[in-house]
Amino acid sequence: MSSARNTMTGMDSESIKKYLFQTAMKSQWEEVVRAYRQNKQAHKARITKSGDTALHIAVLDGQEERVEELVNLVSEKELALEALEIQNERGNTPLHLAAAQGNVRMCECIAKGRASLVGIFNKDKETPLFLAALHGKKDAFLCLHYICTPKNPDKSPPKNPDKSPPQSSDKSPPNYNYCRREDGETILHRAIAGDYFDLAFQIIALYEGLVNSVNEVGFSPLHLLASKPSAFKSGSHLRPWSIIIYHCILIDELKVEEADHFHERVIKTINSEKASEYPENYKTCINFLLVFWKMAKALVTRKEDGHRMQGTNIPAGKGSTDPENPEPKGGNPGHYNACFDYVKLLSKAMLIVLGLGSTEIQKIRNKKEKHKWAVQIMDKLLEKALMYEYEDSGMNPQEATTDETRPYKISDGGHHITLGDIQVPEGVIGEGSEVTQNKTPYELEKKETPILIAAKNGVTEMVEKILEHFPVAIHDLNAQKKNIVLLAVEHTQPHVYQLLLKRKIMRESVFCKVDKDGNSALHLAAKLGDYKPWLIPGAALQMQWEIKWHEFVKNSMPFHFFVRYNQKSQTARDIFTETHTEIVKDGGNWLANTSQSCSVVAALIATVAFATASTVPGGTKEENGKPTFENQPAFDVFSIASLVALCFSVTAMVMFLAILTSRYQERDFGKELPRKLLFGLTSLFVSIAAMLVSFCAGHFFVLKDELKYAAFPVYAITCLPVSFFAIAQFPLYVDLVWATFKKVPQRSYKD
Numbered sequence: 001m002s003s004a005r006n007t008m009t010g011m012d013s014e015s016i017k018k019y020l021f022q023t024a025m026k027s028q029w030e031e032v033v034r035a036y037r038q039n040k041q042a043h044k045a046r047i048t049k050s051g052d053t054a055l056h057i058a059v060l061d062g063q064e065e066r067v068e069e070l071v072n073l074v075s076e077k078e079l080a081l082e083a084l085e086i087q088n089e090r091g092n093t094p095l096h097l098a099a100a101q102g103n104v105r106m107c108e109c110i111a112k113g114r115a116s117l118v119g120i121f122n123k124d125k126e127t128p129l130f131l132a133a134l135h136g137k138k139d140a141f142l143c144l145h146y147i148c149t150p151k152n153p154d155k156s157p158p159k160n161p162d163k164s165p166p167q168s169s170d171k172s173p174p175n176y177n178y179c180r181r182e183d184g185e186t187i188l189h190r191a192i193a194g195d196y197f198d199l200a201f202q203i204i205a206l207y208e209g210l211v212n213s214v215n216e217v218g219f220s221p222l223h224l225l226a227s228k229p230s231a232f233k234s235g236s237h238l239r240p241w242s243i244i245i246y247h248c249i250l251i252d253e254l255k256v257e258e259a260d261h262f263h264e265r266v267i268k269t270i271n272s273e274k275a276s277e278y279p280e281n282y283k284t285c286i287n288f289l290l291v292f293w294k295m296a297k298a299l300v301t302r303k304e305d306g307h308r309m310q311g312t313n314i315p316a317g318k319g320s321t322d323p324e325n326p327e328p329k330g331g332n333p334g335h336y337n338a339c340f341d342y343v344k345l346l347s348k349a350m351l352i353v354l355g356l357g358s359t360e361i362q363k364i365r366n367k368k369e370k371h372k373w374a375v376q377i378m379d380k381l382l383e384k385a386l387m388y389e390y391e392d393s394g395m396n397p398q399e400a401t402t403d404e405t406r407p408y409k410i411s412d413g414g415h416h417i418t419l420g421d422i423q424v425p426e427g428v429i430g431e432g433s434e435v436t437q438n439k440t441p442y443e444l445e446k447k448e449t450p451i452l453i454a455a456k457n458g459v460t461e462m463v464e465k466i467l468e469h470f471p472v473a474i475h476d477l478n479a480q481k482k483n484i485v486l487l488a489v490e491h492t493q494p495h496v497y498q499l500l501l502k503r504k505i506m507r508e509s510v511f512c513k514v515d516k517d518g519n520s521a522l523h524l525a526a527k528l529g530d531y532k533p534w535l536i537p538g539a540a541l542q543m544q545w546e547i548k549w550h551e552f553v554k555n556s557m558p559f560h561f562f563v564r565y566n567q568k569s570q571t572a573r574d575i576f577t578e579t580h581t582e583i584v585k586d587g588g589n590w591l592a593n594t595s596q597s598c599s600v601v602a603a604l605i606a607t608v609a610f611a612t613a614s615t616v617p618g619g620t621k622e623e624n625g626k627p628t629f630e631n632q633p634a635f636d637v638f639s640i641a642s643l644v645a646l647c648f649s650v651t652a653m654v655m656f657l658a659i660l661t662s663r664y665q666e667r668d669f670g671k672e673l674p675r676k677l678l679f680g681l682t683s684l685f686v687s688i689a690a691m692l693v694s695f696c697a698g699h700f701f702v703l704k705d706e707l708k709y710a711a712f713p714v715y716a717i718t719c720l721p722v723s724f725f726a727i728a729q730f731p732l733y734v735d736l737v738w739a740t741f742k743k744v745p746q747r748s749y750k751d
Contacts, residue, residue, distance in 0.1 A: 013041050021047040024057045029066040032058070036073045043074050043083040051088035059097045059106055067094075068109045084110060084117060091122030099128035099144060102137025104266050111147045118148040118178060125182035133179075133187035133203065136196035139266060141187075145206060146259050149174050174207050184215035192224045195231060197373035201254040204380045211384040218447045222381045226453035226462055231374040234460040234495055236367060245364050251372045378462055387449065388470045449476045455484045458493040467503070474503075474510055481516045489553055490524040492534075494744045501556055511557060518566035525553040526576035528583060534745050536735050539586035540677075543669040545745040546583070550576060551670075552744055577666060588664035591673060598684055598729070599656035602649050605687045609646035612694055638697035645690035648683040655680030678736045681729065692719045 011019065016039055023031040024047065032054050035042045046053055052060075055074075058067050074083045087093050095117045098106040111117045111128070118129055126134070129148065132141035179187045188210040191200035200221075204211060214220050229235025238246055257265075451473045454462035463484070466473050477483055488496040500510070514520050534545040550572070554562075564571055570578075659676050662668060696719070 011039060011041075013045065016041050017045045017047050020045055020054045024054050027061065029058065029063055033066060033069045033073070036070055044086060046086070046088075048088075050090070051086075053083075053086055053094070055084075055094045056086075056088060056092075056097060059094045059101070059103075062101070062103065064103065064105050064109075067098075067106050071109050081114060081116070084114065085120060087120070087122065089123075091124070093117065093120055093122075093128070095120070095128045095144075096122055096126075096131055099132040099137065099140050100135050102132065102135060102140040104139045104143050107132075107140050107143045108147070108266075111144060115148045118144050119175065127178045129178045130181060130187055130190070133196075133199060134190045134194070136191065136194050136199055138196070138199040138202065139262075141199060142202060142257065142262050143266065145174070146262065148178065149206075176207065176209060179207060179210060180213070184213075184217075186210045186213050186215070186221075188213070188221045189215060189219075189224060192221050192228075192377065195228070195370060197231075197370065197377050198254055200377050201373065201380065202257060204377070204384075205256040208384060211381055212386050220387070220450070222378075222385060222387075222450040223448075223453060225374065225378055225381065226450040226459055227457060228374070229457040229459050231370055232459050232461050233371045235458055236371070238364075238367075242360075242364055245361060246368055249361075249365050249368050251365075251369050254373055254376050375461055378465060382465055382469050385469070388472055448478045449473065451484060452476055452478055452482075452487055455488045455493065455496050456491045458488075458491075458496055460495045460499050463496055464499060474506065481514075483510060483513050485511050485521055486513065486515055486519075486524055489521045490527070492529075492549060492745075494549070494552070494746070497553070497556075498744065512561060512563075514563055514566070517568070518563070520562040520566075520572075522550075522554055522562040522572040523566055523570070523575055525550045526572040526579070528579040536739055536745075538732070538735070539583055539590045540588075540669060540673065541735060541739050543580065543583050543587045544674050544739050546576075546580060547667075547670040548743075549745050580666065584664065584666055584669065587669055591659055591662075591664070591677065594677070594732075595656040595659040595680070598680065599653055599660070602652040602656060602680075602684050602687065605645060605684075605691050606649035606653060609642055609649055609687070609691055609694070612642045612645075612691075612698065634697050638694055641690045641694035641697060645687045645694055647687075648690065649687035652680045652683035652687060655683065674736060674740055678733075678740055681733045681736065685730075685733065688723075692723070695719075 016035065020032060020035055020042055023029075023035070032042075036054070042054065044053065048057070055067065055070050058070060071084070084095070085093060095107065095110045098110060107128070119127055121127055129141065129144045132144060188200060188203045188207065191197075191203055210221070212220060225231065451463060451466045454466070474484060478487070482490065485497070485500055487493075488500065501507075511521060515524075528546060534542055536542065536545060554572075562572070655676050659673060659680065662673060662676075664673075
């Protein structure tokens with residue numbers, strides 16, 4: 001190795017490539033740096049089959065310090081930019097790789113003072129800025145954004161001082177060419193698609209023109225958000241105990257991060273990474289102490305503010321000029337804000353104590369964080385939405401002049417974006433004009449407005465907000481002429497349907513609409529799709545909720561409100577019977593199997609209960625035939641429990657036999673069969689409990705003298721095997737009760 005060092009300056013290109021490859025693969029980065037320092041040919045040497053340089057591999061290996069050294073060495077030579085612009089076979093420069101990894105330190109080291117590197121496209125027409133957004137690397141994205149959008153040095157006042165410019169900023173306008181891929185997807189599309197809502201919020205603030213941008217199939221960011229029901233609370237199902245934790249967790253709202261604050265935070269982050277790492281439990285203790293330090297600091301600050309306000313005769317909660325802590329618009333008193341701050345800090349303390357350590361709590365926190373931030377993104381998108389300001393709402397794009405579908409073409413570093421044969425100036429696409437490329441009729445048919453997509457997916461938050469901003473959206477139709485009501489019913493979204501029922505305005509003009517096949521909302525409610533939407537197991541219970549959903553839609557409107565026949569001369573009842581044939585058959589088989597297994601257990605309990613009731617513990621007295629243990633509490637418990645077990649086991653057996661001999665007609669699944677099953681299971685559970693109590697009470701006379709105190713634990717362990725059956729069947733019982741007493745079925749949401 002020492003001889004190689006001495007002759008490094010005299011190596012030819014092939015030798016230096018081989019040497020760099022070997023040292024890089026062995027992670028001998030000091031040797032790589034020495035090679036860069038001694039041989040200029042190493043700067044542009046491609047050392048792998050994929051065309052990577054040593055700098056590419058150093059970035060992929062996360063060698064931050066070595067990357068800085070290599071970049072500094074390249075910068076000392078002439079044509080340094082060419083060495084940093086080298087692309088591998090996928091067109092990725094070292095900056096592309098650093099941005100995809102989200103390494104802020106490497107991004108700033110490579111791109112600082114070289115803004116043109118941020119605008120280089122790879123083979124997929126993706127810039128480093130786009131890759132940072134694609135992978136959800138917010139800090140790397142902001143770093144590259146502030147590098148390619150520097151502050152504007154020209155801050156001269158406007159020529160007309162009486163009229164201020166429409167938008168004043170000390171920064172240059174953002175370059176929209178860096179933000180769009182060849183298929184029309186923008187950084188905002190990708191951030192929302194990846195659930196990176198904190199990044200999407202920053203993009204909306206920095207690139208307002210992307211709010212109304214569309215990809216090659218005509219989907220805007222709002223379309224994508226509407227197709228993500230799991231991002232909203234209405235599309236998530238939480239367990240009862242999870243709901244309590246969900247409401248106890250407080251999430252801070254997203255805020256726009258300014259350049260100065262971002263750079264300051266990045267510097268602190270880099271310095272902390274360089275510092276020694278503490279063990280995880282130490283970090284938890286430090287975080288816990290920091291919470292109480294903030295609480296004490298907030299309390300002292302509030303008291304000082306209160307004394308200062310009293311000295312200046314300023315009412316509490318008013319006249320605050322502190323930009324860091326602005327008072328809310330409602331003018332709430334200062335102590336209300338202090339209480340709110342304390343609650344937030346206590347909630348954080350609770351999470352630290354419980355875990356930040358508890359995986360389940362962290363999952364619930366992440367879910368609530370996503371829900372709250374998704375609503376914020378939705379509000380921002382709707383504030384800047386222009387879809388209903390023009391004649392073309394984006395729902396029915398203009399017909400194409402040709403049948404050819406052409407992707408977006410973005411010229412490398414140019415200032416025009418090509419849509420088909422049209423040259424559009426930079427940034428125009430993002431200004432809300434519904435520019436649509438040449439599309440086939442099939443692609444045009446797929447286009448739907450965000451409110452229709454939200455209605456199909458059950459995103460009630462978006463449906464309500466769009467109707468609040470754009471009431472005219474309630475009349476939107478898709479290619480099948482289905483409006484928001486028809487889509488909500490067809491895709492079994494009861495929450496959306498109930499929300500629309502509350503809006504009494506224009507009810508008759510919206511609810512009585514039919515699609516192009518003449519199907520009303522009642523016809524669509526009668527259809528059974530391939531996907532079983534209800535949050536309940538078992539074909540019989542699914543059928544019960546199908547009937548409830550159909551009846552709910554039918555009874556929600558006046559008599560004869562819906563049309564009776566569609567274009568195929570079918571009534572809603574005809575469609576219901578036709579589409580539910582298989583589920584009726586499956587429901588009958590499920591009920592028969594369940595009833596058979598339960599009736600066997602009920603018969604066994606009835607037999608045991610009858611034998612137990614006829615056998616008196618301790619026998620009877622010869623002189624009068626009365627029980628020996630008469631008037632003792634344990635004997636009274638035994639007598640009552642054995643009688644209850646016998647009566648309820650026979651009742652359960654009768655109910656299950658009634659189910660087995662039923663006709664299993666379609667209408668029977670609505671009330672009759674579920675009620676019989678519920679009554680039978682209730683009787684079975686009561687008989688099982690009574691039988692166990694009867695056994696324990698009768699056997700108590702045997703152990704009461706020697707094992708008096710140990711009797712109850714022994715009985716508890718003995719009864720466990722018999723209780724397993726009841727425990728296994730109890731979820732079914734809960735589902736039965738839920739399905740019987742729930743008026744409107746609950747939708748199941750699964751990612």
